[in-house]
Amino acid sequence: MTSGPRLFSILRQGSILIASIHTALDDSQLERFREDLIDRIGRDRAKGVIIDVAALDVVDSFATRTLRGIAEMARLRGAQTVVVGIQPDVAFVIVQLGMDTGSLVTALDLEEGLTHLAATAGASIGPAR
């Protein structure tokens, strides 16, 4: 793996993992992100996952597919995923591309995402017991 600034970070807040992508990722970096995140869900016994994609200026077919894959894998591992921070231009392009994003749960921003997880997954942002 190349050194340099971190491309993404995965932070824990109570039983929720907050995964932020910091910069444009290429395909293998996205795959690494997916692996790291799924791994962390198991280790941290997370109930909810928030993926912040606000820094992505391009969400193409591969990125959409990877996000859907993460959500599905997380669901199988017992966690609910919310994607937050999709930029308006990016949303426009995803629709034009014709991507099926029906299975992805999304929220406008981190706050909305946390609210959603608290309501549906019973995930708390307090310290784990």
Place this chain on the structure above:
Amino acid sequence: MAAAGRADSSRDRPSPAEITALIPLVRRIVASRVPDRATADDLVQETLTRVLAASGRVEPGMLEPYAIVTARNVVASLWRDQDRQRRNQHRVVDLRPPEAPDEDVLVQEDRQAVAEALTRLTDRERATLLAHEVSGQDTRSLAAELGSTAGAVAAQLNRTRARLRVEYLLAVERTEPPTDRCRPVLLAISGGDRRRQREVDAARHLLECDLCARLSEPLMGRGRAREADVRVPVQSDADVVAARSAAREVASGVGFPPTDLTAIATAVSEVTRNIVKFADAGEVVIEVLEEPRRGIRIVARDVGPGIPDVDRALRDGYSTYDGLGLGLPGARRLMDEFAIVSEVGRGTTVTMTKWVGER
């Protein structure tokens, strides 16, 4: 015993044995200060010589301390010399490039190559070129002689020079181009004629032909500056990101609104990914268009296996690898114009265009 006897005979001079006995000591002192072994050996020799020379003046029993001090002094003067050299080094630097031994030969080869290249021109081309370049005849008088116009003569001279550059490079390399396509491609590149380059599909040929790829480097260097094309070689995942950010940057210079920038970057991402997935190597060329309107054209070409059924590849849901099958049709929806040419076994070229202010 013999040594002791000799020492007795000349009391004031130390015997060679006594000097020899100093060697390990001197060597230890010098070695601890000078890491380089060859230099250290030199300094040990130097010290012993000095001790030997001074031995007559040294009081008996004081030889060892004398050797120690001498060794230290020798090392110190080495350091001083080195320091002085370092400080003055810039004064002795000769900035004139050294005359390489092979320079003469190279000049001669060069001359031969030019002569060789000249013989490959037609008689008329050569005569006109030499009259203009060597005799200094201007285009107007040349035109009068040839029954042509000054502009036409200038254009012809340009073509001849382009030709000469190509033939010169071939003569220097002492090769003949491997295919019939090489010469027209090299000529189009040398002349900087973009329409002609497109006609002969120069870019694709350069991907396929090693010789032309190499020869085209010096030829392209000439015309590159005035052309705004951005080329991104594509081989790995990271190049996909590089290609799409390059496209976004060029497009933002053209004046596209932000949503279009995202659309262009995404389309580039899709077509570039296909190069990485299916072909060994390829490139993305981003070109700014002024006619008939401002816009951007992106050409993604590869030397890969090609797509057997292009129509099917453009249908949603078609995919040969683990994807959504939306690469090509998605990119087509994002751009205004989209063309794909693929030849099985040779490669694929996707050309897509977006105009400022469409839709």
